[in-house]
Structure formats: structure tokens, C-alpha cells
Amino acid sequence: MSRLKNILSPIKIKSMELANRVVMPPMGTNLGAKDGTVSDENLAYLARRAQGRPGLIITEITGVHPDGVVGPSQLGAYDDRFIPGLKKMVDIAHQAGSRIAMQIHHTGRESFYMLSKGRAMAPSAIPSIVFKGQPREMTPDDIQEVIAAYGAAARRAREAGFDAVEIHGAHGYLITQFLSALSNQRSDSYGGATLKERARFALEVICEVRRQVGADYPLSIRLSAEEVIKGGYLVEDIQTVIPDMVQAGIDIVHASFGTHGSPGTITQAPPEYEAGFNIRLARKIKEVTNVPVIGVGRYTDPAQADAAIARGDADLIAFGRQFLADPDFLIKAQEGRTEDIRQCIACNQGCIEREILGEGNIRCSINPETGQETIYPAVAKKPRSVWVVGSGPAGLAAASEAHRLGHRVTLFEKKKIMGGQIRYAQVPPHKEIYGRWIDWEIGQVEKSGIEIRKDTEVTEELLLKGKPDYVIVATGGEKLVPPITGIDKPFVCDAWQILDGRVAPGKNVVIVGGALIGMEVADFLSDKGARVTIVDMLKRSPVLKITSHGYMLHKRLRDKGCRLIFGVEVKTIGDGCVECGMDGELSTIMPVDQVVIAAGMKPVNDLQPVLDKLSIEYAVVGDAQSPRRIIEATEEGARAVWEL
Numbered sequence: 001m002s003r004l005k006n007i008l009s010p011i012k013i014k015s016m017e018l019a020n021r022v023v024m025p026p027m028g029t030n031l032g033a034k035d036g037t038v039s040d041e042n043l044a045y046l047a048r049r050a051q052g053r054p055g056l057i058i059t060e061i062t063g064v065h066p067d068g069v070v071g072p073s074q075l076g077a078y079d080d081r082f083i084p085g086l087k088k089m090v091d092i093a094h095q096a097g098s099r100i101a102m103q104i105h106h107t108g109r110e111s112f113y114m115l116s117k118g119r120a121m122a123p124s125a126i127p128s129i130v131f132k133g134q135p136r137e138m139t140p141d142d143i144q145e146v147i148a149a150y151g152a153a154a155r156r157a158r159e160a161g162f163d164a165v166e167i168h169g170a171h172g173y174l175i176t177q178f179l180s181a182l183s184n185q186r187s188d189s190y191g192g193a194t195l196k197e198r199a200r201f202a203l204e205v206i207c208e209v210r211r212q213v214g215a216d217y218p219l220s221i222r223l224s225a226e227e228v229i230k231g232g233y234l235v236e237d238i239q240t241v242i243p244d245m246v247q248a249g250i251d252i253v254h255a256s257f258g259t260h261g262s263p264g265t266i267t268q269a270p271p272e273y274e275a276g277f278n279i280r281l282a283r284k285i286k287e288v289t290n291v292p293v294i295g296v297g298r299y300t301d302p303a304q305a306d307a308a309i310a311r312g313d314a315d316l317i318a319f320g321r322q323f324l325a326d327p328d329f330l331i332k333a334q335e336g337r338t339e340d341i342r343q344c345i346a347c348n349q350g351c352i353e354r355e356i357l358g359e360g361n362i363r364c365s366i367n368p369e370t371g372q373e374t375i376y377p378a379v380a381k382k383p384r385s386v387w388v389v390g391s392g393p394a395g396l397a398a399a400s401e402a403h404r405l406g407h408r409v410t411l412f413e414k415k416k417i418m419g420g421q422i423r424y425a426q427v428p429p430h431k432e433i434y435g436r437w438i439d440w441e442i443g444q445v446e447k448s449g450i451e452i453r454k455d456t457e458v459t460e461e462l463l464l465k466g467k468p469d470y471v472i473v474a475t476g477g478e479k480l481v482p483p484i485t486g487i488d489k490p491f492v493c494d495a496w497q498i499l500d501g502r503v504a505p506g507k508n509v510v511i512v513g514g515a516l517i518g519m520e521v522a523d524f525l526s527d528k529g530a531r532v533t534i535v536d537m538l539k540r541s542p543v544l545k546i547t548s549h550g551y552m553l554h555k556r557l558r559d560k561g562c563r564l565i566f567g568v569e570v571k572t573i574g575d576g577c578v579e580c581g582m583d584g585e586l587s588t589i590m591p592v593d594q595v596v597i598a599a600g601m602k603p604v605n606d607l608q609p610v611l612d613k614l615s616i617e618y619a620v621v622g623d624a625q626s627p628r629r630i631i632e633a634t635e636e637g638a639r640a641v642w643e644l
Contacts, residue, residue: 392420506594
């Protein structure tokens with residue numbers, strides 16, 4: 001414990017006493033009821049995080065005005081009818097020993113939902129960078145109405161028992177829109193040439209909130225300390241208004257960064273970003289104020305956070321996605337079990353991307369419990385003999401969950417090593433964390449006492465001998481081989497042969513396939529000095545630039561001089577060249593000394609007919625069903641067990 005003496009030390013802020021300096025920051029869950037009230041799913045999700053004993057929990061965004069929400073299920077605080085549900089959240093946090101703050105929020109123009117209904121408003125009638133729709137410019141009466149709404153929401157938070165209120169002034173939402181010259185071009189007293197002038201709206205919100213909650217009630221503001229967008233404000237600009245905000249009533253500054261429209265939504269912090277990458281901004285804010293500052297930036301390790309506090313970079317540290325990956329990480333660290341901490345891999349598949357792509361409520365790719373707490377079983381209905389065939393993400397998730405629930409589990413792997421396709425996914429630049437995660441999963445399975453049989457293929461004979469009650473088929477996939485003339489030439493290989501080192505990188509390389517594996521292999525080969533051209537039949541890249549890793553990947557390939565050619569079919573692989581069909585015309589790529597096939601995968605499921613013949617119950621999960629991402633694989637593996 002002494003090793004974490006800084007992050008585990010208590011802190012008092014006004015009337016609020018925190019047991020430690022660990023903060024769970026606001027994260028959108030989409031778990032609210034359709035009328036914006038607190039749901040049972042909200043409460044279960046919160047309770048599971050509170051079990052991890054953070055000093056402070058800050059709720060997800062809670063709307064102050066019905067015309068300022070991201071969607072109908074966003075939690076609300078714009079009417080007294082919300083108070084009973086909000087009070088339940090407070091009770092859960094307090095029962096676990098944590099303090100809890102409500103984050104109050106208005107979207108301004110950054111809501112597709114509001115824009116589509118014609119109800120979005122903003123400082124100026126400037127279209128949203130992300131959603132393109134144009135809001136209406138707020139009138140002076142609108143401004144006063146919204147300021148009052150912030151105050152009323154804060155009053156309701158206090159009535160519900162929250163220990164503090166946080167004003168959301170970050171990430172491109174309404175307050176940021178007023179602060180930014182890119183979105184605030186007003187000519188009245190709420191505009192201005194400097195950020196200090198444009199801060200009037202934020203300061204009036206703070207003053208009204210302070211008036212409504214009283215002098216001793218802790219008040220935080222979350223700010224994008226830098227916009228991270230061309231022409232946006234810098235931390236030096238924010239520094240000019242921090243003293244004014246503190247004078248107006250702020251007790252805590254929560255130092256985030258980025259905004260809607262930042263390249264690749266980099267606020268998502270992909271694996272390319274190191275832990276603590278954003279702490280410099282907290283340090284800059286501390287230069288101009290003595291109030292506590294919350295630092296953020298992809299923290300997963302309490303020891304790193306402890307060191308940041310020891311250096312004086314921040315007073316508290318927020319662990320966002322880490323609370324999704326492993327709600328118990330702080331307890332494990334306190335107990336000296338750091339090897340048991342499941343560290344977030346920053347893939348964003350189940351959390352941020354799921355939200356921005358409209359795929360549903362919150363999940364975690366490596367923790368199937370997240371967002372499914374109400375259906376997460378504690379024990380098996382009836383312990384059974386469960387065989388899991390395959391040790392990729394789906395198989396490992398199934399084996400772990402089956403063992404946790406009390407089933408008798410045997411895990412089979414045909415190869416000598418475990419890990420499935422992740423063994424290849426960990427090789428490209430910035431993907432090493434995937435390897436550390438799969439090693440952790442394997443280590444946990446090994447520690448559990450699950451019987452593991454590597455280098456063993458499950459056959460009909462083995463099934464007849466072992467007589468399992470249930471089989472989970474997680475046998476993965478295999479490469480697709482497209483029917484291309486010349487594909488059998490000696491300088492043609494596949495992506496997997498490149499990534500595992502069986503084939504050395506060429507100098508002039510054509511990659512057939514522009515999905516994620518093709519682009520990541522291009523990234524890998526470019527680092528080895530290859531000149532790479534990617535060719536794909538699709539009209540555009542399936543690797544979305546709106547995702548942070550996708551954006552970073554596209555940028556790196558562009559910076560490295562890689563050619564990406566879409567809407568092209570490879571017709572022939574010749575000696576030193578590749579012939580392609582493009583809009584009915586042939587074109588030739590040359591010189592070429594290596595062709596890498598990255599055309600995707602197809603399921604491997606030879607076991608299913610055998611199981612049908614023997615009348616053994618089974619489930620097919622992961623790539624064995626259809627090629628998919630980590631999140632689908634792990635959830636399918638877990639659910640196959642939950643439903644037993």
C-alpha cells in the first residue's frame with residue numbers, strides 16, 4: 001500500500017471528503033430509460049463500478065434542458081420528476097463508500113438527435129463539424145433560459161443527495177462552443193476576440209450554479225484544456241480564464257482535451273497514445289490555480305497515476321475505460337495483485353465507438369460483464385461438463401465464464417500456443433497491448449485450474465470417450481484465397497506469413513485487401529522500409545476514419561507514402577507486376593517484388609457436423625461462426641455459457 005500512498009491518500013474539497021484520489025469520470029452508457037430517467041441497468045452498472053471503491057464517481061452526462069440532449073435515453077435533470085431515480089444512484093455510491101457528483105450538460109449544436117428535430121441551438125448558426133446540421137443562434141432570452149437551467153439542474157442534484165456537481169465544459173458541447181472562436185462568432189457581449197471575452201457564458205453558468213447550491217457545496221468544471229483542432233484555442237488561452245472561473249465558484253478543474261471535429265475524434269485515445277499523454281494540460285492548469293485538478297489520459301495502472309500525483313502534475317487521476325475493463329483494479333492494486341488487473345486495451349469497440357456508431361448501449365471488448373450487469377449470472381443453474389474448443393478471444397472468454405459459474409471446464413487448443421488471431425493482431429505498430437491482454441487472459445485461465453489440452457484436436461473419437469455435456473466451438477477462421485491468376489507465384493504470400501515472420505518483407509509490395517488486416521500489414525511493412533500499395537475492390541476503405549485508431553492508421557500510411565487504391569479488382573499477378581481492373585480498364589502496378597494476400601477470413605467449423613451426429617449440445621462462437629471483432633467474439637463466448 002505504501003507504494004500507492006499518494007493516490008490512496010484522502011482529500012477534502014469543501015464539504016466533500018474523498019477516501020482516495022481515484023476518479024471514475026463521466027462515460028456515456030446509453031443505459032438510461034427512453035424518457036431520460038434512471039433505469040435498473042444504470043443502477044446495476046453504477047453499483048458494479050462503485051464496488052471498486054473509487055474516491056469520486058462522476059455520472060455520465062445529465063441534461064439540463066430538453067433541447068440539449070444527445071438522445072432520448074440520456075439521463076435528465078431538467079425536471080423534478082428525475083430526482084427519485086437520481087437519488088437511487090447516490091444511495092448506491094454511498095453504500096459502497098464512494099462520493100458521487102452529477103455532471104450537468106447541454107449539447108448545443110453537437111447532437112444529431114436535436115439537429116434532426118430542428119431544436120439544436122448554439123452561440124452562432126454555424127453547422128456542426130461532425131453532424132453537419134445547422135443549429136439556430138441562441139437569442140439573449142435563450143441564453144438566460146439555459147443558464148437558469150444549469151442552476152436548476154444543480155439544485156436538483158443537491159436535493160437528490162449528490163456530493164458535488166460538475167459542469168461539462170469540454171469536448172465541443174455548449175460551453176466549449178461559447179469558448180471557441182470557431183463556433184462563437186457573436187457580436188454581442190457573449191462573443192469576443194479573446195477566449196477571456198467569450199468566457200462570459202461559462203462564468204454566468206458557474207455563478208448561477210453556485211447561487212443555487214450554496215457556498216460550501218463542491219463545484220467542478222470539466223474543460224477541454226485545448227481544442228486540438230486547426231484554429232482552436234490552446235491551453236495558454238484557457239489559463240487566462242481559470243482564475244475567473246475559480247473566483248466565480250469553481251473548486252475543481254477536470255482537465256480533458258479535444259472537441260467534436262478534432263482529427264479522428266482523438267479524445268478517444270487509441271493504443272497509439274501512451275498512458276498519461278494528457279497530463280501536461282493538468283500541469284499547465286495547476287500553474288494558474290491552487291484548486292484541485294483532475295488529470296486524465298488513458299491511465300490503467302494505479303502506480304503511474306500515483307507517480308503523477310507525486311510529481312505534482314495533478315491532485316486526482318481519472319480512470320475512465322479502465323473502470324469498464326476491470327472495476328476492481330484499484331482493490332487488486334491495494335492487495336498487491338497487480339498481475340490480476342485486466343488492463344484496458346484502448347480498442348474503443350465496446351465503449352466510444354459503439355456510442356458514436358449508434359450500435360447500442362455500453363460494452364467492453366475484454367469484459368463481457370460491462371453493460372450487461374442485470375443479466376450477468378452469478379452461478380450456473382446446473383453444473384455441467386463443458387468443453388471449449390479453441391483458445392482465441394471467444395474460447396478464452398467462454399472458458400473463463402464457464403469456470404466462474406461452476407462448470408467443469410476443459411479447454412482444447414489444436415496448436416501448441418494459445419491466443420488465436422490475436423497472436424497476429426499484436427504484431428503491427430502500436431498493437432503490442434493486444435498481446436499483453438491475450439497473455440493476461442491465458443494466465444488467468446491457467447491460474448484458475450481449468451484443464452488445458454494444447455496440441456490436441458477434438459475428434460469424434462475424443463468426444464465419444466470424454467462425453468461432454470456441452471461443447472463451445474471457438475475454432476476460429478482461416479484465410480480466404482481469392483481466384484487470382486498468378487496467385488501461386490513464389491513471391492506471393494499472405495498477411496499471416498508476414499506477421500509471424502515466416503516470410504521476410506519485400507521492397508515493392510502490393511497488398512490485396514484494404515480492410516483492417518491489410519492496412520495494419522501495410523503499416524508493419526512500411527516500418528520495415530517497404531514501398532506499399534493497397535488494392536481493394538471496395539469503393540472506399542472499410543476502416544473508418546471516424547474511429548481514432550482508423551484515423552491514426554490512415555494518417556500513418558499517408559505520411560509513409562503508401563498508396564491506397566479502392567474500386568479496383570486484381571486480375572493477374574505477373575512477374576514483377578500486378579494487373580488490375582478499374583472502371584472497365586486495365587492498369588498495371590510495377591515494380592512489384594512481393595504480393596501479400598489480405599482478403600479476409602472464412603469460418604473454420606468442421607466440428608459442427610460431428611456434434612450433430614453425436615447429438616451433443618453445442619454453440620458456435622467467434623470467427624468459427626463468422627469473422628468478427630474482439631467485442632463480438634468475447635461476448636458470444638460469454639453468452640454461450642450464460643445461457644446454459
